[in-house]
Amino acid sequence: MPPLALIAGPTASGKSDLAVRLALALAKRGQRGVVINADSAQVYADLAVLSARPTADEMQGIDHRLFGTWDGADSCSAADWAVAATREIAAVHAGEAVPIVVGGTGLYIRTLLEGIAPIPEIDPAIRAEVRELPLHRAYAALSREDPARAKELHPTDTTRIARALEVVRSTGQTLSAWQAEKQGAIGDAVTLHPVILLPERQWLYDRCDLRFARMLESGAIAEVEALVARNLVPDLPVMRAIGVRDIAAYLRGECSLEEARDQGAQATRNYVKRQQTWLRHQPPAEWRRLEVQSFNEEDIFASLLQV
DSSP states (O other), X not given: OOEEEEEEOOTTSSHHHHHHHHHHHHHHTTOOEEEEEOOTTTTBGGGTTTTTOOOHHHHTTOOEESSSOBOTTSOOOXXXXXXXXXXXXXXXXXXXXXXXXXXXXXXXXXXXXXXXXXXXXXXXXXXXXXXXXXXXXXXXXXXXXXXXXXHHSOTTOHHHHHHHHHHHHHXXXXXXXXXXXXXOOOGGGSEEEEEXXXXXXXXXXXXXXXXXXXXXXXXXXXXXXXXXXXXOOTTSGGGGSTTHHHHHHHHTTSSOHHHHHHHHHHHHHHHHHHXXXXXXHSSOTTSEEEOSSOOOHHHHTHHHHTO
């Protein structure tokens, strides 16, 4: 089966750099590596600075795809991204090159490898009705309408309880039934070479603080100003990206630049914590996890590079 390199990790863990180094190592062996983005912020054209999208210099001449591909007015769901990524991976394989998927959006990665349940759009009226229920009533309803799913969830898991309840009420099938019909998985069609970067948390936090401060100095404010001027719907993913709301508040005079910086940095640290938790526990146990700050691509991808 054709190879697929996967580099996952939280924000500021060195994923993009390692992806380029792997592609350069492949080039030394007469092969070609193509980097494919799996970061839910870097897909948007509007967020070059705030998403820390690799610059031309950082790409070092390596082909990068699905970076800045979506306009901010268009939401890129995990399913949307997986369709595009599957298409790009097939094209890379057709060109006898090695795709290198890199990113920290767990849902993107899982959808690509495991597929996605073909759940129809939820009836807006049902969604509104479910979301208005008090938590204890929603859990009680789920226990009646989808008891198997209710037993799997903690009674305080608001988001998952609501999701399971709205699915069964809107579609007439349980979430588990839909998930059993997953479509689009490529995990069984490739030889996967995965690595998860999990450097020490405080080291990551320090890097995130420095990165956000530098973003403010390198065009993030103008980037958000241009985004706000588009008058996009506030709940679009691009408008909810880390740093956008904080800088927008500064532009409206609701906080100082220092406050916006501190709030954006804190939001980034919170996101890193969630990413680390997911990456430690959700991917298969056999995926290699690296808890160091420096990486040797020759060692990490020895089985891929010897091909």
